[in-house]
Amino acid sequence: MELTDQQADVLNTDFIIQEEDSKYAGPSARCVLFNLENEIYGIQVKKIREVLRVSNIRNVPGAAYNVLGVINVRGVIVTVVDTRVMFNMPQQDVTDLSRIIIIEVDEEKTVGMLVDCVMEVKDVPENKIEPLSTTKENASRNIQAIAHYEDNVIILVDVDNMFS
Amino acid sequence: MDEEILQDFLVEASELVDQLDEQLVDLEHSPTDGDLLNAVFRGFHTIKGGAGFLGVTPLIEVCHRAENVFDKIRNGDVEYDAQVADVILRAFDVISDLIEQLNDGEREFPENDPALLNELDAIFKGTAVAPEPETAPVEAASEPQSENVSEQLHLADGVDPDGDMTDDEFEALLNQRDGVQDPSSSPKGLQLDPGADPDGDMTDDEFEALLDQRDSLGDQPAASNPNGLSLAPGADPDGDMTDDEFDALLDQRDLTQLAEAQEDTPPTIPEPIVVEKAAPEPAPQQPAAKPKAQPKSTAAKKAPAKANAESTVRVDTKRLDDIMNLVGELVLVRNRLLTLRGNSSDIEDISNAVGNLDHVTTDLQASVMKTRMQPVKKVFGRFPRVVRDLARKLGKDIELELLGEETDLDKNLVEALADPLVHLVRNSVDHGVEMPDEREANGKPRKGTVILGAEQEGDHILLSITDDGKGMDPDVLRRKAVEKGMMDEVAANQLDDKSAFELIMSAGFSTADQISDISGRGVGMDVVKNMITKLNGSIDINSVLGEGTRISIKVPLTLAILPTLMVAFEKDSYAIPLTSVQEIFDFDINNTNKIDGMMMVRLRERSIPLYFLSEWLNPQSDKTDSKGDKVVIVSVGNQRVGLVVDQVNGQEEVVIKPLGTGLKDVGGYAGATITGNGNIALILDLPGVVDRFQ
Numbered sequence: 001m002e003l004t005d006q007q008a009d010v011l012n013t014d015f016i017i018q019e020e021d022s023k024y025a026g027p028s029a030r031c032v033l034f035n036l037e038n039e040i041y042g043i044q045v046k047k048i049r050e051v052l053r054v055s056n057i058r059n060v061p062g063a064a065y066n067v068l069g070v071i072n073v074r075g076v077i078v079t080v081v082d083t084r085v086m087f088n089m090p091q092q093d094v095t096d097l098s099r100i101i102i103i104e105v106d107e108e109k110t111v112g113m114l115v116d117c118v119m120e121v122k123d124v125p126e127n128k129i130e131p132l133s134t135t136k137e138n139a140s141r142n143i144q145a146i147a148h149y150e151d152n153v154i155i156l157v158d159v160d161n162m163f164s
Numbered sequence: 165m166d167e168e169i170l171q172d173f174l175v176e177a178s179e180l181v182d183q184l185d186e187q188l189v190d191l192e193h194s195p196t197d198g199d200l201l202n203a204v205f206r207g208f209h210t211i212k213g214g215a216g217f218l219g220v221t222p223l224i225e226v227c228h229r230a231e232n233v234f235d236k237i238r239n240g241d242v243e244y245d246a247q248v249a250d251v252i253l254r255a256f257d258v259i260s261d262l263i264e265q266l267n268d269g270e271r272e273f274p275e276n277d278p279a280l281l282n283e284l285d286a287i288f289k290g291t292a293v294a295p296e297p298e299t300a301p302v303e304a305a306s307e308p309q310s311e312n313v314s315e316q317l318h319l320a321d322g323v324d325p326d327g328d329m330t331d332d333e334f335e336a337l338l339n340q341r342d343g344v345q346d347p348s349s350s351p352k353g354l355q356l357d358p359g360a361d362p363d364g365d366m367t368d369d370e371f372e373a374l375l376d377q378r379d380s381l382g383d384q385p386a387a388s389n390p391n392g393l394s395l396a397p398g399a400d401p402d403g404d405m406t407d408d409e410f411d412a413l414l415d416q417r418d419l420t421q422l423a424e425a426q427e428d429t430p431p432t433i434p435e436p437i438v439v440e441k442a443a444p445e446p447a448p449q450q451p452a453a454k455p456k457a458q459p460k461s462t463a464a465k466k467a468p469a470k471a472n473a474e475s476t477v478r479v480d481t482k483r484l485d486d487i488m489n490l491v492g493e494l495v496l497v498r499n500r501l502l503t504l505r506g507n508s509s510d511i512e513d514i515s516n517a518v519g520n521l522d523h524v525t526t527d528l529q530a531s532v533m534k535t536r537m538q539p540v541k542k543v544f545g546r547f548p549r550v551v552r553d554l555a556r557k558l559g560k561d562i563e564l565e566l567l568g569e570e571t572d573l574d575k576n577l578v579e580a581l582a583d584p585l586v587h588l589v590r591n592s593v594d595h596g597v598e599m600p601d602e603r604e605a606n607g608k609p610r611k612g613t614v615i616l617g618a619e620q621e622g623d624h625i626l627l628s629i630t631d632d633g634k635g636m637d638p639d640v641l642r643r644k645a646v647e648k649g650m651m652d653e654v655a656a657n658q659l660d661d662k663s664a665f666e667l668i669m670s671a672g673f674s675t676a677d678q679i680s681d682i683s684g685r686g687v688g689m690d691v692v693k694n695m696i697t698k699l700n701g702s703i704d705i706n707s708v709l710g711e712g713t714r715i716s717i718k719v720p721l722t723l724a725i726l727p728t729l730m731v732a733f734e735k736d737s738y739a740i741p742l743t744s745v746q747e748i749f750d751f752d753i754n755n756t757n758k759i760d761g762m763m764m765v766r767l768r769e770r771s772i773p774l775y776f777l778s779e780w781l782n783p784q785s786d787k788t789d790s791k792g793d794k795v796v797i798v799s800v801g802n803q804r805v806g807l808v809v810d811q812v813n814g815q816e817e818v819v820i821k822p823l824g825t826g827l828k829d830v831g832g833y834a835g836a837t838i839t840g841n842g843n844i845a846l847i848l849d850l851p852g853v854v855d856r857f858q
Contacts, residue, residue, distance in 0.1 A: 058844035059736065060823070061781045062830045062856075070824045070836060072844055077836045079824030109825045163825065 028123040032101065033154060034115040037089050041115075042124065042147070042154045049102045049110065051118050054094050068114060071100065078102060080112035086142060086162060092116070105163045124149055129156065173214040174267050180207045181260045182545050188249070188256060189548035195237075195244035205234040211259065222273045223262045229284035230255045236288055246556070251283045253549075479535045487535070490528040497521045533722055537572035540618040540625070543582050544569050547589055547616055554593045561600050561610055562593055567617035573625050574722040580699055581627070581719065584692040588629045588715055589616060591689075596633030596713055606710065608632065623721050630714040636707040638664035645670075665705040666802055669693040697800070697851060700726065700743045723820065728837075730816050730845065731796065731809040733782040737845040739818055739837060740807070744798040744850050751793035751808055765795060765806050772797065774806045775857045780832070782810075800850045807853070816840070820847060832856050 031042035032051070052073070057080050059069040066085040070077050080100055084091055097117035104110050129147045144158035184207045191200055212227035230252060236242040244252075258280065262273060500517045544566050555562040597603075597612030604610050615630040641664045642656040650670060659667075669689045696703050701719035720726070720743065728739035729748075756765050756774065764771040774795065795806045818837035822828070823846075834849035 056843065058836075058846070060827055060830060060833070060846065061783070062832060063827055064830075067826065070827070070844055072838050072842070075821070075838065077821045077824050077844065079826050081826075105825070111825050 026125060026127055028125045029129065029156075030121060030123050031154070031156065032121050033119045034099070034101065035117045035119060036084060036087060036115060040119070040152055040154050042122070042156045043101065043103065043159060044156075045121060047103050047105070047159050049104050052100045052102060052112070054098045054100055054114065057114075071112060073102065073110075073112075076110070078110050078112050080114055083113045083115050086113075103159050103163070105159055109163060111159075111163050122149075124154060124156075170218060170266070173218060174263065177211050177214060177263045178267070180211055181256075181263055182542070183207060184256060185260075185549050186545050188253060189552050191244055192246070192249050192552065198238065201234060201238035201244075205231060205238060208234060208259075211263075220262065220266065220273065222276045223259060225276050225281060226255050226258050226262075226284070229281060229288065230259070232288045233284055236290070242287060242290065248287055251280070251287060253553075254280060255284055483531065483535050487528065487531045490524055490531055493524045494521075494528060497524055533574075533725070534572075536575045536722065538575050538578050539569060540571045540573055540578065540627075541569040542578050543585060544616060544618070546582070546586070550586060550589060551593055551614060554590060558594065559599065560593065560597055560612060562597050562612045562614055564589075565613060565615045567615060568619045571618040571620055571625060573618075573719075576723045577625075577699060577719060580695065580723075581717075584695045584717070585616075585627065585629070587689075587692050588717075589614065592629055592631040592633065592713065592715075596631035596635075598634050602634075620721070621718070623727075624718050625721055627717040627719070628714055630712065632712040635709040635711050635713055636665055636668070636705075637709050641665065641667050662705070665707055668705070669703065669802065693802075694851070699723065700741045702743065702799075725817055726820050726837075726847065727815060727817050728847065729796065730813040730839070731777075731794075731807075732811045732813055733778050734810065736781065737813065737839060737843065738777075738781065738809075739816070739845050739847045740796060740798065741834070741847070741850065742815060744800065746797045746799055746804065748794055748796050748812055751795050767797065767806075770804075772804050772806050774808055775853065776808045777853075778808070778810065780856060798850055800854050803854075805854060818845070818847065 030045040032045055032048055033040050033042050035041070052071075055071060057069040057071055060067065063069070066081050068080045068082050071080055072078075082091060094114070095116075098114060099118045100112040100114050101118065102110060102112050124147045128149045129145045131145050132143050142158055142162045144156045144161075147154040147156060184204060187200055187204050187207065191197065191204060194200065208227045208231040212224055212231060215223035215227060233242065233248070233252065237244050237248075242248065258276065265273065497517060497520050501514075501521070504514050504517060547566070548564055551562055551564040592614045597614065598606070598608075600610040603612060613632050615628070617626075617628045617630070619626050638659075638661040642659060645651050645659075645664075645667050646653050646656050650667070669692070693703055696717055696719065699719050700723075701717055704716040704718070705713070706716070707713040726739070727742040729742050729745050731738050731740060751765075756763050757771065758764075759771065763774040763776070765774050793808050793810060794812045795808055796812065797804055797806050816839065818839070820835045821837055823830070823833055823836050827833070832849055832852040832855075834847045834852075836844050836846050839845050
């Protein structure tokens with residue numbers, strides 16, 4: 001498997017599991033953490049059905065710009081969006097580390113999010129989660145909150161808002 | 165309200181409503197059909213039973229009265245004529261509305277329109293001969309004690325019908341009973357106090373009261389007894405009460421209690437149920453037999469397997485067994501393949517297993533498809549009523565014949581076809597069939613006929629609406645088209661008759677000089693056409709002036725499987741519904757013209773617009789050479805267009821899957837499918853494609 005330097009950095013240095021906060025016993029949000037442009041993003045596990053390797057994405061001419069196309073998930077056609085585009089980042093080619101996170105927004109809505117790489121599942125203590133304070137009005141729509149946890153900043157994605 | 169019971173009730177009630185809808189109209193043709201009358205009576209009774217359980221008072225009130233009326237009718241006391249039918253049908257509409265509201269989650273209902281209740285009561289009491297039904301109830305209410313109408317025991321006003329009966333009240337009733345009984349020649353019946361709990365056990369007092377009543381009535385066994393609780397005339401008044409008699413009384417008591425669900429009706433509130441009219445036959449079980457004849461299960465069993473709630477299907481267990489069996493086979497084949505994978509045995513074994521797999525999956529697919537199939541009767545069932553009401557309103561005499569009601573088709577189609585068919589049938593009744601006098605003048609029978617038929621034709625269903633009315637005049641249609649500015653005179657005159665008939669399906673084309681509120685606003689036929697096209701179906705119109713019109717609709721058996729033509733641009737494949745494909749030929753630039761900025765291809769003296777699909781589907785293509793391209797001629801609505809594609813890959817039957825989230829608004833696609841090699845192909849929606857290019 002070939003890693004770009006950036007990705008290798010992320011995997012090797014930034015994200016070593018640290019035990020310092022394990023004494024915290026309060027409620028926590030279990031999140032899948034993934035990487036986009038070297039930042040860590042998290043989505044609550046309860047919203048995620050599965051994480052898939054990238055297979056053939058069939059393009060749908062005429063669809064919105066952020067839609068990469070559709071994939072076949074065991075007989076169900078699922079739309080795949082480019083998460084980079086959703087966060088106003090430049091598009092990037094699919095690599096071996098790229099994954100599609102299948103999100104169940106609600107019973108009828110299932111969406112795949114293409115991300116640079118998926119890192120791990122982590123319980124983020126709720127007392128570490130705080131709303132994003134920003135002066136930029138339009139940027140925060142897809143972001144629910146941020147968490148400062150174990151020396152990392154985790155950006156929690158608001159998938160309900162993102163796909164409503 | 166218990167939601168689970170409610171849901172059960174709704175499914176059952178909706179089925180009963182569907183049946184009643186049909187039966188009530190049938191009844192007008194054969195008003196003395198005993199089986200039919202019993203079935204209708206049972207239908208109302210069963211709905212009432214369920215409503216009583218759920219405490220939906222307005223529903224109970226109406227059902228109860230309808231049931232009363234039908235009891236009279238089946239006993240021959242009242243004739244089911246058009247006037248009675250109108251009232252009953254109105255009551256039926258109220259019932260079906262209430263059930264629909266329940267289905268929509270409504271739990272509080274306004275009180276019933278007292279006029280309707282009174283009309284029903286009036287029919288029941290035999291006073292509703294008046295053509296002005298508004299006045300009838302007043303009469304009925306004002307003379308409840310008239311000679312012909314039997315007296316009834318009733319409670320004093322203001323008595324709480326739900327409270328326990330006080331001794332005084334009971335005494336009062338007993339006195340009334342005695343008073344009524346002695347001098348008069350008019351019959352009266354046993355009656356329980358209205359406060360009695362119909363579900364509770366009978367108390368000793370109630371029982372005693374009934375026994376007393378029985379004994380006293382027993383002295384005049386021959387008295388006609390149209391009202392009140394009664395025992396069979398032949399019952400031995402002094403003997404012990406038999407179980408049958410006791411049951412009969414219990415039944416009567418339950419029914420009676422329901423009668424006083426209404427509060428603001430005139431003094432005749434506790435309206436007793438007629439169980440038996442003066443009957444010479446001394447069969448003691450007779451009175452009980454009738455009300456007891458409608459337990460829930462009987463009615464439910466009689467109901468054909470059809471579902472009502474949009475999201476559920478009732479499936480014959482036989483079909484499920486078939487599926488289970490096939491799934492079992494599938495598991496066996498899988499096991500065999502797994503074994504074969506382990507010990508890489510010879511090709512023949514594997515190919516046998518795969519062959520087996522092929523068979524099992526094909527059969528399984530067919531079986532699962534069948535679970536979605538429903539008889540077309542579900543759509544047809546509503547038409548007798550539609551035609552009856554419309555014909556009555558227009559003063560026409562029309563008979564509707566239904567053919568091939570048992571034909572099965574996909575549930576989605578059943579639902580999707582309902583509206584277009586209603587429109588077409590209304591058209592036939594309104595515009596097709598002439599007024600009786602006109603028909604007679606033209607040497608036709610006064611009674612017009614509309615035939616609604618369904619039959620399976622290969623993998624299609626053919627639906628037809630045929631009337632023996634006045635037919636359509638192609639010349640009138642041509643003239644209209646010119647008047648409406650749809651085409652010039654020359655073009656109009658060139659249309660053959662068939663094309664002229666098809667004009668009626670163009671938007672904004674209406675030939676009715678007078679617009680009625682029934683049809684003929686010119687919004688109809690083009691909508692019908694679009695709906696049918698959306699179902700991958702086609703419409704064909706045939707008409708002979710003076711003899712009638714036949715409109716045929718052809719739709720695929722199922723919406724789930726679609727025969728398609730696979731086309732491709734580089735490696736992306738697309739599926740075009742095969743029903744729309746007319747012909748395919750090689751693209752030849754020499755055979756095209758650019759007319760008004762649009763490429764057209766010449767085909768047998770016609771120019772057909774060409775849409776280069778690659779402009780939309782493959783815009784980045786650097787392909788400049790149109791060599792090897794194909795033109796696929798498709799029909800969309802009333803027009804033909806040519807689609808230019810890179811390759812044609814042959815036919816494939818595909819399973820339609822919805823496009824993913826957020827893509828349903830992207831025009832031009834009907835869905836997606838997975839092809840034999842596991843890739844995704846997008847299914848083109850031709851009307852959408854045309855919109856995209858216009």
